[in-house]
Amino acid sequence: MLxxxxxxxxxxxxxxxxxxxxxxxxxxxKGYHDEGFKAPITIKEGNNGEVEASVLGKNVSSHDLEGKKEKIKEIKAFNFFSSLGKTIANIISGITEKIIDVASSLL
Incomplete structure (x- = not known):
């Protein structure tokens, strides 16, 4: 996953x-600088020392990310793939432990 x-x-x-x-x-x-061509990423430092960034014309700030994290916590969304992965991992771990127990008892 990482x-x-x-x-x-x-x-x-x-x-x-x-x-x-x-x-x-x-x-x-083109041969000359046209203001119609905007850079895809712009980073500016505000008057109060905060850094403002925009990606493809949309402003991005840390406050937006914090708000989204809070919304996710409020929703308490159920992640199907996460729970499926945990279930499969538990099943495989159980099977592996049983195989190791049987192998160790035979030796």
Whole structure:
């Protein structure tokens, strides 16, 4: 699960870097700077020291992430795949323990 998450993160960063490179290439190909071409990621520091970021024109802040975490906790969403994985892990662990017990009793 961790490997998959890390690979997805690396690929996502690669896509964003590719979009930035394409933006620079479009500007260079055109021969002049046009305000119509916006950078895919912009990071600005506000007056009060907070960092503001926008990805593809949508503002992203830590307050948004905290709000989403609170909503998830309130909903107490049931994750089917998580519970399925835990059940399968418990079954495999039980079977493995029984096999080890039988093997150790024979030796």
């Amino acid at each position: 490997k998959c998450f890390l690979i997805c993160c690396v690929l996502f960063v690669g896509v964003l870097m590719g979009m930035q490179k394409a933006n620079v290439g479009m500007t260079e190909m």
